[in-house]
Amino acid sequence: METFFFFFFATLSIAAAIAMITSRDTVNSALFLVVNLVAVAGIFLLLKAQFLAVVQVLVYAGAIMVLFLFVIMLLNLNSEERFFSEFRIKYGIAFILSVLMLSLLVYAVADATNTLPVLSPDSAHIGTVEALGDTLFVTYILPVLSTAILLTAAVVGALMLAQRKNSGKKES
């Protein structure tokens, strides 16, 4: 049963990813990305990472993708061709970067196949919220606090950008 669901979610996420890249309409692309993220959340769930799975849906599919949709609608990128015609030079760089990324991934996957650890039955509790809370706020409290500073900086930075844009073309 678990294997079946793993293949179900894996196929779904890969299919959604391919559809996202090949889709002509940017809003359709964004929605395929939502499907992909939810399918990945399903895979997290099969790995017993409950908190991670739900955060994946809540933050990525729920918040970041709404932001993406807003940006797509804001920039009015209905025709993808028009968007890319303005960035033709970057095709080459994008190609090199994706080849690098792919080789890195292939290397990592090839390296890891023999070293998969055997999961003990206790590991089912690692993904629960309580276990995560204990680890996050006792062992890793400093990174969590720096996240807070980072988030605050992000808010202020985003505001600066938005306000500058606002004063630039007021009453447009």
Add this chain to the structure above:
Amino acid sequence: MDPLIFSILVMLAVVLLFMLPSAAVAVYAERRVSAFIQNRYGPNRVGPLGLFQPFADVIKLFFKEDIIPDKANRALYILAPMIPVATAIVTVAVIPFSEFVYITDLNIGVLFLLAVASLSVYGVTLAGWASNSKYSLLGGLRSAAQMISYELPMGVALASVILFAGSLSVVDIVGSQETWWNVFRNPIACIIFIVAAFAEANRTPFDLVEAEQELVGGFHTEYSSMKFGTFFLAEYMHVVIASMLITTFFFGGYHLPFAGYWLPEMGVIAKSVLDISVFLAKTTFWAFVFIWIRWTLPRFKFNQLMRIGWSRLLPLGIINFIVIAIILYYLG
């Protein structure tokens, strides 16, 4: 019988025998209560007291011609009405109806509810965008901004509920209210949650999404036939579910007031029957409040809506959370 097939049948029964009739009852109640408030008769011709009116409406919607505008994005236009109904039905899975009767008890139940709520934003937003009509787009955008804005106060209010329960499981949260309901222990979060629930369900005074005086029909301007019917169904399902969530998190779920102090031990069957009736009574009451408020209060303006969500409810919720955490840590 195979346990898997059996559980599927039970779930189908819950959905088809509980969710759909409750939505139908809510539609009927809305029309009767609004008629009562406005000193009219309301629907009273179809069946005794007009009880069959919802069925007549559904049959009418089934036979209406469906129109997909030429300029619309066809795939998304058809997909959009399915999203709110699916999210509404999924929500029921984690709500406990009784001490012994619940479908599933997730370790991360509360976050699951928030995640489903965050996905339901897509239904209305995509409907508005896919129609390619100006009214629909305005309605859809407003709804997206409104729903994400009120998700935060809702999340913070729920986080302060978790402080008392010490668990994200909805079953545990209801269990922790056996003696004291959360509305007594945490009244500010209760008010924030109720306001946010109204906003998430897109009900008056937060129904800017379909404000008929300015946006014709809002996000469903272009929708007709059963696709419109699906949105209509989803709206009333969300009213019922919001009532259930308010009951579950703040009004003790299936517990009678202070039940831990005086309620004697009972058998499983008797307790279940009592619990379910108490839960349904509370849910009905809150669904009534939803309808009552709709026909009593005027609609907010959009700037007021944003101001209430961001600069009133959210700071209030965060301060409430910190204060309760400190009190519980040093006194609890």
Add this chain to the structure above:
Amino acid sequence: MLAEYGYVLMFLAIGCVFTAVTLLVAGLLRPNRPSPEKLMTYECGEEPVGSAWIQYNHRFYVIALMFLVFEVEVVLLFPWATVFQDMGWYAFWAMIVFVSLIFIGFLYELGKGALQWDKPQPQIPRYVEGVGVVPHHWKPESEVADVVGQPAANVSGSTQDTATE
């Protein structure tokens, strides 16, 4: 544990299948006689002007960005809220500091007016001594005369308004 999530998945499946079947059945039952007028986008009976897919106010984007930041904060509150009573004072106050830090950033945003939605400026006619009721953009004659070299045109119109009242 996974079985619990299996129920959720089944509910999701039931929800999707239920709506799909409803729409499909309705599709079989209903008539279908489209005409160009029916398929036109509704715009109060007029011919629709352009597409609705246009650029809109960037404030929606700022709202979504703020939402994202706070969503991360709220999500981090939950694991802390489940275990905070068993933690030492250090971990407890660290989270309070975490929330306060983001809260300060939020107050900065509020102060900057990032979340203030545009309000239309009310254009209310006012009463001026000796002149009468004037439009909101009216200026005293002396100021206007300095710039343009002649009295403002709207003064005579406003005095007529006073007469009718």
